[in-house]
Amino acid sequence: MTGHSILIIDDDDLLCDMVASLLELEGYRVTLAHEGHAGLQALARETFDLILLDLVMPKMDGIQFMRTVHADMPGHPPIVVMSASVSAKIVEQGRGYGVTGMIRKPVDPQLLAETVRATIAATHG
Amino acid sequence: MASSKSSFWQKGWRKRLRSSRGLDVALGDYVTALVVALAAALLAQTPAPRMLDGLFFDSVTRFDAGRTPKVVIVDQTQAVPSGESAALELAAENLRITRLCYRVAPEISPNSVDISASAPGISDTVVAGRDVERIPAGNGWRFAGSSEFPANIAAANNRIATPEYGVHRRQLFGQKGASEPIPMLETACAGRQAALGSYLVRMPRAQNIPRVTAGQLLSGEFQESELAGMIALVAPPSDRTEPYFPTPLTPGARGTSATLFSAYAIQALADGREVYRAGPWASLMLLIVAALSAALLMRLLPSKRFAVLAAFGGLLLVTAAGWAVLQFVHALMPISAMLLAFALTAAALILRHERAQDRKLGQTLERAINLSFTRSVFYDHSRIPDYLLSLARLLKLPKMAVLERGADTLWHVLAAHNAENSELALTAPAARRQLEKLQRAQKPLSAQILAPEWGDTTRVALVSSGDSEIAWVYDVLPGRKGAITGRVVTAIASSLRQMRNWQHSMLGNADGKSRQIPIDARVSSAANLITVQSEQIRQGLDALDTAVLIFHPAGFALQANVRMAALCEQIELPLERTSIAEAILALTELTPEQADSVVERMLVRGGDMRVPMRDIASRQYMLRIAATPGRDEAWRRVVVLEAVDVSDLDQLAELRQAVGVFIDRQLRNDLEAITLGATLAADPRLKEGALNRIIGRIKDVAARATGRLEEVAELLGELPPGLIPSYPIEARNSVAQALERVSELADEMAVTIDAQLPGISGFTIAEPFMLSDMVEAILRLVIADTAQGGTITLLLEEVDNHTRIRIAGGFGMPFDRLVEALDARAGEVPSEFQIAAAGFAEVLAWQGSVSYWSAAGDGYKFNIQLRRIG
Numbered sequence: 001m002t003g004h005s006i007l008i009i010d011d012d013d014l015l016c017d018m019v020a021s022l023l024e025l026e027g028y029r030v031t032l033a034h035e036g037h038a039g040l041q042a043l044a045r046e047t048f049d050l051i052l053l054d055l056v057m058p059k060m061d062g063i064q065f066m067r068t069v070h071a072d073m074p075g076h077p078p079i080v081v082m083s084a085s086v087s088a089k090i091v092e093q094g095r096g097y098g099v100t101g102m103i104r105k106p107v108d109p110q111l112l113a114e115t116v117r118a119t120i121a122a123t124h125g
Numbered sequence: 126m127a128s129s130k131s132s133f134w135q136k137g138w139r140k141r142l143r144s145s146r147g148l149d150v151a152l153g154d155y156v157t158a159l160v161v162a163l164a165a166a167l168l169a170q171t172p173a174p175r176m177l178d179g180l181f182f183d184s185v186t187r188f189d190a191g192r193t194p195k196v197v198i199v200d201q202t203q204a205v206p207s208g209e210s211a212a213l214e215l216a217a218e219n220l221r222i223t224r225l226c227y228r229v230a231p232e233i234s235p236n237s238v239d240i241s242a243s244a245p246g247i248s249d250t251v252v253a254g255r256d257v258e259r260i261p262a263g264n265g266w267r268f269a270g271s272s273e274f275p276a277n278i279a280a281a282n283n284r285i286a287t288p289e290y291g292v293h294r295r296q297l298f299g300q301k302g303a304s305e306p307i308p309m310l311e312t313a314c315a316g317r318q319a320a321l322g323s324y325l326v327r328m329p330r331a332q333n334i335p336r337v338t339a340g341q342l343l344s345g346e347f348q349e350s351e352l353a354g355m356i357a358l359v360a361p362p363s364d365r366t367e368p369y370f371p372t373p374l375t376p377g378a379r380g381t382s383a384t385l386f387s388a389y390a391i392q393a394l395a396d397g398r399e400v401y402r403a404g405p406w407a408s409l410m411l412l413i414v415a416a417l418s419a420a421l422l423m424r425l426l427p428s429k430r431f432a433v434l435a436a437f438g439g440l441l442l443v444t445a446a447g448w449a450v451l452q453f454v455h456a457l458m459p460i461s462a463m464l465l466a467f468a469l470t471a472a473a474l475i476l477r478h479e480r481a482q483d484r485k486l487g488q489t490l491e492r493a494i495n496l497s498f499t500r501s502v503f504y505d506h507s508r509i510p511d512y513l514l515s516l517a518r519l520l521k522l523p524k525m526a527v528l529e530r531g532a533d534t535l536w537h538v539l540a541a542h543n544a545e546n547s548e549l550a551l552t553a554p555a556a557r558r559q560l561e562k563l564q565r566a567q568k569p570l571s572a573q574i575l576a577p578e579w580g581d582t583t584r585v586a587l588v589s590s591g592d593s594e595i596a597w598v599y600d601v602l603p604g605r606k607g608a609i610t611g612r613v614v615t616a617i618a619s620s621l622r623q624m625r626n627w628q629h630s631m632l633g634n635a636d637g638k639s640r641q642i643p644i645d646a647r648v649s650s651a652a653n654l655i656t657v658q659s660e661q662i663r664q665g666l667d668a669l670d671t672a673v674l675i676f677h678p679a680g681f682a683l684q685a686n687v688r689m690a691a692l693c694e695q696i697e698l699p700l701e702r703t704s705i706a707e708a709i710l711a712l713t714e715l716t717p718e719q720a721d722s723v724v725e726r727m728l729v730r731g732g733d734m735r736v737p738m739r740d741i742a743s744r745q746y747m748l749r750i751a752a753t754p755g756r757d758e759a760w761r762r763v764v765v766l767e768a769v770d771v772s773d774l775d776q777l778a779e780l781r782q783a784v785g786v787f788i789d790r791q792l793r794n795d796l797e798a799i800t801l802g803a804t805l806a807a808d809p810r811l812k813e814g815a816l817n818r819i820i821g822r823i824k825d826v827a828a829r830a831t832g833r834l835e836e837v838a839e840l841l842g843e844l845p846p847g848l849i850p851s852y853p854i855e856a857r858n859s860v861a862q863a864l865e866r867v868s869e870l871a872d873e874m875a876v877t878i879d880a881q882l883p884g885i886s887g888f889t890i891a892e893p894f895m896l897s898d899m900v901e902a903i904l905r906l907v908i909a910d911t912a913q914g915g916t917i918t919l920l921l922e923e924v925d926n927h928t929r930i931r932i933a934g935g936f937g938m939p940f941d942r943l944v945e946a947l948d949a950r951a952g953e954v955p956s957e958f959q960i961a962a963a964g965f966a967e968v969l970a971w972q973g974s975v976s977y978w979s980a981a982g983d984g985y986k987f988n989i990q991l992r993r994i995g
Contacts, residue, residue, distance in 0.1 A: 012794055012798070014798050014822055014825055014826045014829065015794060015797065015798040015801070015826075017822055018798050018801040018802050018805060018819065018822060019801065021805050021811075021815065021818075021819060022801060022804070022805055025805070025808055025810050025811065055884075055885045056790075056885050056886070056887050057887075058887065058923045058924050058925050058993070059922070059923070059924055061883045061884055061885050061886075061923075062884070062885065063883070063884020063885050064883065064884055067884070084789070084790045084793050084794065090885070093884070105793055105794060105797050107797050107800075107801060109800075109801055109804040109805075
């Protein structure tokens with residue numbers, strides 16, 4: 001059991017559920033948010049070791065979320081983008097907002113587990 | 126290299142040839158002038174021109190001003206006795222009269238000396254006129270009668286020269302004598318040298334020739350100063366008959382006495398104003414000058430109208446020159462021959478130039494014939510029945526037949542449709558009369574007489590006359606439909622006949638009837654035929670699905686079909702003043718340098734290229750620029766601009782791409798979820814309850830994926846015809862493009878656009894180009910209505926099932942006026958609202974909604990809500 005907590009922000013509730021189940025099997029505590037505003041509220045309530053973020057979402061999309069977190073929450077947890085819309089421009093934007101990893105959908109479960117593990121390990125030494 | 130060199134030389138030769146042709150024409154004109162001059166010179170020797178010249182002389186000199194009298198006529202009531210003539214001479218001497226001339230010599234005293242021996246004794250102050258006679262066996266003359274004559278009296282020849290065509294206006298200086306010329310009386314009296322040759326006598330009406338009687342002289346009635354310096358011409362005694370004859374003074378009657386004529390002659394000689402006729406060589410030169418002047422004038426003048434006027438002007442000028450030479454040089458030019466030479470040359474050259482023009486016109490006509498006739502049904506008469514049979518089938522004519530009049534003047538059946546030849550009664554007198562009427566009939570005639578078994582709607586029309594007469598007998602169905610078909614058939618028959626008439630006129634040369642058909646009638650026919658064909662070609666261009674614009678190689682527009690005219694009107698491109706390069710610049714995004722390069726390539730090499738066009742009224746076009754290739758006949762080449770509407774293709778491509786992206790992203794998510802679920806389900810750590818939940822999730826995802834595919838299939842299947850289709854698009858991109866397009870206007874107007882767009886967009890159901898154009902149109906409307914320094918807000922937000930676009934700003938207008946503008950009927954929407962209004966209509970078709978609000982001073986608010994999926 002790692003005990004690390006992860007915030008998943010994705011409007012696709014079915015995918016969210018499965019990713020959460022996978023990460024829970026790996027021993028992580030998982031919190032779900034289905035759009036950017038809900039994610040910000042969760043961040044305000046709890047402390048997370050990692051944020052898994054989708055980009056295309058209604059109301060507040062992933063880019064707006066990153067922009068807000070980067071501006072308002074210094075020292076925010078590392079963000080790993082999980083999207084089918086990964087482009088060079090988004091990678092560039094993400095670097096500026098403290099994104100530490102990118103996972104292109106469809107998600108390879110093994111890659112997801114390794115990326116999460118490596119990112120948390122890098123953050124917590 | 127060799128070919129270009131050869132081409133250069135060919136061009137050089139052509140140029141020289143053209144120049145030499147010009148030279149040939151000029152040379153031909155001058156040779157014509159010389160020939161005319163020679164002909165006129167020969168004509169001038171005939172009586173008519175000389176008579177006319179005489180009349181010209183008479184007319185001019187009759188109105189001369191009178192001069193100081195130098196001659197006084199002395200009348201004798203009876204012959205001066207021999208003894209008294211000395212008294213008269215003494216009186217004349219006392220009055221200081223220069224010379225005393227007896228028109229007829231007084232009687233000679235036996236003591237007188239032979240005056241012929243003292244001739245030309247003009248130093249003597251007394252001259253006596255005597256008759257002359259031919260010297261026997263010689264070719265000269267001598268005085269007739271007694272050879273005894275006083276030594277102090279000079280004898281002179283008192284004959285008057287023969288008349289010119291009935292009028293005495295000429296007198297001799299002298300006649301050939303035995304050894305030297307015998308002076309004429311007038312020559313001697315005027316103190317002039319006797320010589321051979323003649324002169325014309327001026328006889329002005331205004332000339333004063335005083336008359337006195339011998340008795341007055343003898344009685345001393347005159348002062349010395351009154352007659353001093355004058356020449357006294359003593360008329361024959363009144364008891365002697367003096368000849369009278371017609372002269373310029375009395376042209377119609379024998380009204381002038383020989384004495385008066387002599388007096389005028391003496392006056393003219395004494396004044397030095399006798400007139401000489403131009404000699405043969407001088408005449409020839411004058412005629413050549415007149416003819417060449419006419420030729421020069423005709424060459425310098427630009428048109429026939431001016432040529433005729435100038436010819437008249439030239440004739441007046443020649444006449445004026447004749448008058449001036451007569452008055453100041455005292456010479457009579459061959460004026461009528463000169464006028465004739467001038468007029469003939471002018472007429473000959475006008476005719477020559479006309480013939481040259483006719484020849485050119487004829488050559489042009491040949492080209493016109495080739496152009497129009499070879500495309501015509503009449504080029505091959507044998508095809509006419511085939512065309513008419515085909516037409517009968519197309520128009521569903523129940524029966525028809527094509528007739529031709531043979532060489533035997535009888536009509537024969539050439540072809541028939543649904544009919545036997547035996548059904549037509551062409552030889553019956555009534556039928557023949559009806560067919561004869563066709564020549565004069567302007568519309569089809571009833572043909573029941575020709576085809577008694579056919580319906581009562583049977584008609585016959587002449588479709589070709591002239592060298593080949595062809596008639597068309599046809600029946601149409603009864604009723605309204607048949608009536609309409611009948612009108613169509615009538616129009617076609619009339620058109621064929623008219624075309625045939627024109628072609629018949631044009632082909633005058635071909636069938637050897639050019640003499641009967643004047644060139645202007647042939648040209649008129651060609652022009653009519655070409656006009657009709659041009660109009661038909663224009664209609665053909667109008668029927669094309671693409672917009673076409675044809676340019677002359679010089680750059681101006683030759684023809685545009687209605688679609689191109691409409692396109693150009695939309696972008697305010699005036700076709701009548703637009704060059705090729707300007708049109709390409711206006712229609713495409715090419716730079717001026719690129720447009721010039723395209724035009725240069727087309728003009729020099731011809732070819733074909735395609736360039737993307739600017740969007741016009743939300744439609745996308747591809748511009749095809751084409752010119753026939755090849756270097757020969759470059760002047761005939763036209764450049765064609767063809768705008769092909771590719772909006773549908775673009776939309777289909779966009780649709781294909783959008784659906785692909787949508788399926789890729791959404792199904793990828795779903796498959797990812799299924800993959801993840803399967804991985805989890807296979808994980809041995811998963812407990813049974815969790816496993817069941819995961820399997821349930823996998824089913825849900827699979828159902829969602831199937832639902833999405835059905836949704837896409839439904840979207841693709843629901844495209845209504847004629848409407849712009851909608852499909853999943855990234856709305857952000859369309860709105861961002863609109864924003865970019867208005868940024869320049871916003872900068873110019875110093876208006877800020879506060880745009881809030883999502884960083885990344887989901888899928889919205891719309892058509893990207895229409896959405897973009899609509900947002901742009903609304904932004905332009907609001908920017909134009911915003912004060913300098915003002916701000917407009919543009920918000921794009923995506924919520925669960927819909928995407929909202931909000932635009933607000935500007936000063937605004939009353940709400941009812943905005944509603945009126947956007948809800949107006951098609952064609953009545955103000956131009957600035959047209960794209961927005963069209964877009965709003967499309968939004969409804971995309972199953973979206975639009976709301977707007979405005980108030981003067983509070984600005985505009987536009988809310989567009991679209992469906993969002995995924």
